[in-house]
Amino acid sequence: MCSTFAQNLKGYTIENDNVVFTFHRSDYDILSHDSHGNRISFDDLTVENVVVSGEFNNWSKYDWKMTKIDENTYQLQKPLSKFEGEFTWQFKFVVNNEYWAEPTHSASNTVDAKGVNGEDLHVYNLKMFPNAYPDNNGNVRFRLRGYDDAKKVIVSGSFNKWNEHLFKMYKIENGWELKVKMRPGDYEYRFIVDGNWMEDPSNPDKVRNEFDEYNSHINVGKYETFLLKGFQDANVVILSGTFNNWNESEFQMTKTDNGYWKYRLPLPAGKHHYKFIIDGNWILDPDNSVKEYDGVGNVNSVCMIR
Template sequence: MTLKSLYIITILFVITIHTSFAQNQKGYTIEGDDVVFTFHRSDYETLSHDIEGNRISFDDLNVDNVVVSGEFNNWSKYDWKMTKINEDTYQLRKPLSKFDDNFTWEFKFIINNEYWAEPSRNTFNAVDAVGENGEQLHVYNLKMYPKAYPDDKGNVRFRLRGYESANKVIIAGSFNKWNEHVFKMYKIENGWELKLQVKPGSYEYRFIVDGQWMEDPSNPDKVRNEFNEFNSHINVGKYQTFLLKGHQNSNKVILSGSFNNWNEDSLKMTKTENGYWKIRLPMSAGKHHYKFIVDGNWILDPSNSVREYDGEGNVNSVCMIK
């Protein structure tokens, strides 16, 4: 079976271990559909008072509460209160949907609603900022790319063969708003590589090799862009399980749909011991029409109430991959 526009998306075991994005950064991680803010007391030595500006040693302060404060909540000192995990750790989990209006956010942690815990300059994801009075501030930079983020166990592996003499290779695309700096690739034997966790969808991308943009030479799926050049294209999908309950006396059940040109033979379902017919297969992102063929008889999915006409007078069950 061939899925249209589905570039080869597999999870591969990577022998060469790189230092991952999640391992290096402090202050937050992205886990599934959530941003998890994490405060570790051991990451800070001093604190600065919100009003007076004087710095004190962390050892001189008893921690009563920790709040996440940043551009996403108008630097509130009270709203995003964290949960105490142990004596040294506090956490707060927020859905990615809270951050859809922007793709970078500055934030810090505030202790007891009055002392700022600022990251040091050499912290991986810290940046310099300027306060209202011109003072230098050190803040975390929350890079929000809800559609993609680096992950050693990600579902998409980008690889560029050759260019071993290059100093820097970047992957940029519609999944990260074509940012030219963030997704740096790692040098491997015979080329460059980066694994991303990418949400299902259709995306365009290019490599930037020492400042020069280029398409992916190993990906034949490409589209012409506004510069009369080509962007490489992928349609990231995911595995979908189809189940049909009952029909245990049937001899054969087939899954057929728009994803395999309504082939009546290729997707044979397996009878399970708990009273179902089952099949699991990779699906490209988007909307798909389908039906089951039970011993030659076409039927809708009785467990799926979402149905549509196909324009030819037929009613089909609908599966959305997103």
């Protein structure tokens, strides 16, 4: 189960690799008719179906039909791949294919809009950050020690376009924490403690920013498996590269039962040069067509972590 972005965020959550739209009848008092803008109370309507309608589906009132969970709740899941790019998507819920449920400002993720008669309306704002989203099984853990008396702590960075509200941290013993699922890459970040920005005091890796202060820096990598096919008569096969300063003995590969030599290791995001050493003989990766000169006349295989 993924953490929600904020306690008063309504209309959707991001769970693992899905956007989960949730309609709760109790979140709405009034409805607006699609064509003439008349407003009615929810108590005057029997709900037959609910549809998610927004910029992501050209405001269709029919396509994204939700599933009834109970008498007052409807849900629809869509994979994150449906929302390409770093966009903000506006959406609303449509009841019976003609009445728009009007969210109130009690939700932090609403923005202003105008109805057909010029009346003030509100729509939900679905913020997509494809590089990162809060997840209890995330590969990056942000932790801030202390600040037990703080009311709200946010982690904000280049991975979420420096958003000041959505990535809310949770209170733990002697501090605050948030797990985030992040793609490999270089990122800068800061904490916001009750409105006050600060660098991560436990992270010595930092860079100066445009305000003559410091942003904390992290490089998020991932595990990469190197495979070499064949050479089953070899005695020793070594993986060597820029990631271990071209050490000729450290990463000894293991022979598998299906005709490969294998080595798995965590690598930071970025470009890595490597070769295999077979019983003392250096070779390029025969199954990797990406090669590059290293500046001193050598040609190496290239592995990109991104």
